[in-house]
Amino acid sequence: MHTIVLATQKGGSGKSTLAIGLALAARQAGFSVRLIETDPQGTLSNWQRRRNDAEPVVEPIYHAADIEPRLKMLAESGLQLAIIDTAAGLSAATTAAIRHSDLCLIPSRPAVADIEATTSTLSVARAWKRPFSFVLNQTPIRGQRIDNAADTLAEEAALDLTEVVARPLIVMRNDHQDSLAVGLGVSEFAPNAKSTEEIRGLWRWIANRLDLSATATNLLIDEVMSTADVVLHATDALAQDKAASLAS
Template identity: 70%
Template sequence: MHTIVLATQKGGSGKSTLAISLALAAKKAGHNVRLIDADPQGTLSNWRKRRVDAEPIVETIDTVQDIEPRLRALRDSGVTLTIIDAAGGVSSARTAAIRHADLCLIPARPTTADIEATASTLSLVRAWSKPFAFVLNQVPSRGRRIDDAAETLADEAAIDLIEVLARPFIVMRNDHQDALSAGLAVSEYAPTSKSTEEIRRLWNWIEARLGVDASAGVVATSPFAGLHLPIRAEQPAFIL
C-alpha cells in the first residue's frame, strides 16, 4: 500500500478538494482507495455525507496514536492507496501523517503568502527525509503569476523546481467547487472537462513518481521506481 499525504500550513489551498479528486482518479485507474480525514475542519467527512456512492470510504482520525495502526489495518485489508488530508498548521497529527507518507504533496496557490507558508511544511518533510512535490493549485489559466509563483517556490525551497513541481498545474475553475458541494469529484461532475483532464494527468504524474502499477497496485518495473525525486514532466501548455 502507498500513502499520500496532502499537507500545507495555510488554509484555502484547495487541499481537501485535491485529495478527493486524486482519490477518484486513482480509483478509476484501478486502485483500492481509502481517504483519511485528519483535518479538524472535516471537509472530507462533510463531502462524504453529501455523497450517494459508497466509494471511496472516508475515515476520520482524531488522535496521533490512531494513524499507524489504522494504516497497517488498511494495508492488511487490501487497500492499495491511502490519501490523508492532514491538519493545517503545526500539530502532532500532521507530523505523524508525514512520517508515514510515501509521498507528501504540498498544495499552494500562486500567491506570495501561500508560497511563503509552505516553508514549515517543507522543513518537516525534509526532517523525515520524505519524497515530496509541490502542487500549484487554483492557478489562473494564464498570466505571469504562475511563473512568478514557480520562481518564488524555487527561492524558498532552494531547489531545482523541475524536479519537485508536480505537473500539470491545476487551474481555478468553478466545477471543482460545484463538484465538492454535490458530493462528487470533478471527474464525476464534469467528466469531459479540462479540470478532469488536468486531474487525470496529475494522477499519472504521481503514479509514475511512486512507481506503481495502477491495475495491480504493486511496484512497477519502471526506471523511476525507488527514486527519491519526482520525475521530470512536460511544461503545461497554458504557461506563458
C-alpha cells in the first residue's frame, strides 16, 4: 500500500478538494482507495454524507497514535492507496501522517504568504526524510506569478524544479467547488472538462513518482484474465449444451 498525505500550514490551500479529486482519479485508474481525514473540520465526512456512492470510504482518524496501526491494518487488508487529508497548521496527527507517508503533497496558492507558510510542513517532511512535492493549486490561468511561485518553491526546497513541483498546475475553476457541494469528485461532475484533465494529469504524475504503473498494469491483466475465464466458461457451457442437444 502507498500513502499520500496532503499537508500545509495555511488553511484554504485546497487540501480536501485535491484529496477528493485524486482519490476519484486513482479509483478510475483501477486502484482501491481509502480517504483518511485527520481534520476535525470534517470536510471529507461532510462530502461523503452528500454522496450517493459509498466509495471511496472516508475514515476519520483524529489521534496521532491511531494512524500507524490503522495504516498497517489497511495495508494488510490489501488496500492499494490511502490518501490522508490533514488540518491546517501542524499537529501531532499531521506529523504522524507525514512520518508514515510515501509522498507528502504540499499544496500552495501562488502567493507569497502561502509559499512562506509551507516552510514548517517542509521541515517535518525533511526531518522524517519523507519524499515531498509542492502542488501549485488555485492558480490563475496564466501569468508571471505562477512561474515566480514555482521558482521560489524550488529555491525553498533546494531541489530541481522538475522534482519538487508537481505537474500540471491546478487552475482555479468553479468545477472543483461545485463538485464538492454535490458529493462528487471533479472527474465525475465534469468528466470532459479542463479541471478533470488537470486532476487526472496530476494523478498520473504522482503515480509515476511512486512507480505505481506496474500495479495498474497488474490490475488490468487481472481484469482481462478474469473476463477471459468468464468467456471460456460460457463457451464450454454452450458447447456442452449443443452436444447434449445433438445426442438427444
